[in-house]
Each structure stands twice: as C-alpha cells, then as structure tokens.
Amino acid sequence: MKLDRLTAIRSHLYTHGPTSIGDLATAVGASLATVRRDLQSLEESGVVDRVHGGAKIAEGSTVEVDFGTREHRSLAAKRAIAVAAYSLLEPHMAVFLDAGTTVLQVARLLRMEPMPLSVFTNGLKVAQELYDVPKLKVFVLGGHLRYENASLIGPQAEAMLQTLWFDTLLLGASAVTADGVLCSIDGSEASLNGKMLARSTRQVLLADSRKFGTTATFAVGPIPAGATIVSDAGLSAEWRQRIRDWKADLYIAVAAEGAA
Incomplete structure (x- = not known):
C-alpha cells in the first residue's frame, strides 16, 4: 500500500506541479502525518523536493512517471x-x-x-x-x-x-x-x-x-x-x-x- 501511495503522490506532483501537504493528503486519501513521512522518503530517494508547506518533483529527477x-x-x-x-x-x-x-x-x-x-x-x-x-x-x-x-x-x-x-x-x-x-x-x-x-x-x-x-x-x-x-x-x-x-x-x- 505504501508503494501505491508513493506512486500516487509522485504522479500527482508531476501532473499538478508544486502541491501543499494538505492537498496531497486529500488526493491520496492519507493523513497529513503519513504524507509527511512519504515525502521524506521520496526526498531521500531524490524524487521530490520539499518546499514550504508542500513538495514538487525534484529538478533533474530520473524517476520516470508512467505513460x-x-x-x-x-x-x-x-x-x-x-x-x-x-x-x-x-x-x-x-x-x-x-x-x-x-x-x-x-x-x-x-x-x-x-x-x-x-x-x-x-x-x-x-x-x-x-x-x-x-x-x-x-x-x-x-x-x-x-x-x-x-x-x-x-x-x-x-x-x-x-x-x-x-x-x-x-x-x-x-x-x-x-x-x-x-x-x-x-x-x-x-x-x-x-x-x-x-x-x-x-x-x-x-x-x-x-x-x-x-x-x-x-x-x-x-x-x-x-x-x-x-x-x-x-x-x-x-x-x-x-x-x-x-x-x-x-x-x-x-x-x-x-x-x-
């Protein structure tokens, strides 16, 4: 389930651009605390960059979003x-x-x-x-x-x-x-x-x-x-x-x- 949620967060950021934590939580149906932990994991993997109150796809990310x-x-x-x-x-x-x-x-x-x-x-x-x-x-x-x-x-x-x-x-x-x-x-x-x-x-x-x-x-x-x-x-x-x-x-x- 976590992998599915990480994929959903990544796809949402790719499609919608920089997004607040609250909007991400609503989009993937998870709590704010869960989304914060997921964003930390994605940031450590080089997939996203944390910005004030939210996140965006990392510049130069080599993780491909599906077709x-x-x-x-x-x-x-x-x-x-x-x-x-x-x-x-x-x-x-x-x-x-x-x-x-x-x-x-x-x-x-x-x-x-x-x-x-x-x-x-x-x-x-x-x-x-x-x-x-x-x-x-x-x-x-x-x-x-x-x-x-x-x-x-x-x-x-x-x-x-x-x-x-x-x-x-x-x-x-x-x-x-x-x-x-x-x-x-x-x-x-x-x-x-x-x-x-x-x-x-x-x-x-x-x-x-x-x-x-x-x-x-x-x-x-x-x-x-x-x-x-x-x-x-x-x-x-x-x-x-x-x-x-x-x-x-x-x-x-x-x-x-x-x-x-």
Whole structure:
C-alpha cells in the first residue's frame, strides 16, 4: 500500500506541479502525518523536493512517471503542437511516429483526418490508435515492450530500423539541454531514438516549452542541422533565439482559447 501511495503522490506532483501537504493528503486519501513521512522518503530517494508547506518533483529527477500520467500533462500545449506537426505531413510520405505522448496526439489527428501514408512506429499506443484507420499502412517495430513508455525497444527494433528510410520523423523529447542535446531517461530508448534520427530525411522534434533547459540521464544526440522544432507559446524569447542560432526551423503552436 505504501508503494501505491508513493506512486500516487509522485504522479500527482508531476501532473499538478508544486502541491501543499494538505492537498496531497486529500488526493491520496492519507493523513497529513503519513504524507509527511512519504515525502521524506521520496526526498531521500531524490524524487521530490520539499518546499514550504508542500513538495514538487525534484529538478533533474530520473524517476520516470508512467505513460498514462504523462499523457495528460500540458495537454493543451501537446494538442496545439500536434496540429502544427500534422500540417507538415503530406500524402504518400513514409512517416515514423515515435512513442511519445505528444506524438500520440498527432496519431489521434490522423485518426480523425486520415491521409494516405505509410506510418511506422515503436509506440504501442500509437499503433492501437491507427490500426484500423483507412488510407494508412501501419508498420510496428518488434522488440522488448517497455511498460513505462508503452514502447518497443532493444536490438530487434534497432535492427529493423536499419532496413528502413523515412521521409519524416516525428520525435518527442524528454529533455533538451542548454547546448542542444536531446536526452532520454532510458538508455535503450535513447539509442533507438538516435537511430530514428539517422534514418530520416526530415527530423521534426515535438517538445513543449517545459522540456527546454532540462536534462535526463542518457543522451540521444545533438539536434540535427536543419531539423524542425515544434513547441508552444510558453517558449521563452531566449530559447527561440537559441534555436534560430542552431539553424533549426521553429514553429510555435498556439493552443485554442479555453483548451484544457
């Protein structure tokens, strides 16, 4: 029960940001004293930082939150980014959609407004979204199923990539460092993402503004020259200029008014 409660606290902080102890206690159905002890345990593990009267996810935490929780964070920004990314697709392309939560929103747009495409993916959720959509030919990489990201990874997936070439890659980013390196929490995921970049003519990186200036344990590689970056209106002027300095194309997606 304690492990379930710790997971619930971590997921709540990831989704809602800094939260008071009282609100956490209500969210997980535990006493204030119990939540304080749980927060101490999570802080000692490097998962959370204690702040006055509450807690937040620790900066640089390497503990991954499950796909279902991440899917609903910054949803308005992700949907706006997906609309912009969808506009970059053209009929009869060979497109790779990675397993990220923002890319999943592109898959949902393709389900509503299909066009003739050959779609390749290592994302189980993406494949489930598109498996019966008319006009699409859907190909799924084989490999080890990684629960935390609902993704297929490993040597088998990498070997299959080596036989393929894509017109366009839509790749989500866990983190983008100050010097333009894409990062992932998982080493196998990072390795596979690097090979996706190498096997694509056009690389389109989908990352909401929270991802910039952050790090994760494993480097995918530097943002390729000429890549396209799609982010949201929260991206700072400093970061917009930095991206232009890297000679990357930048699209700023604006969420619809009143979007959740």
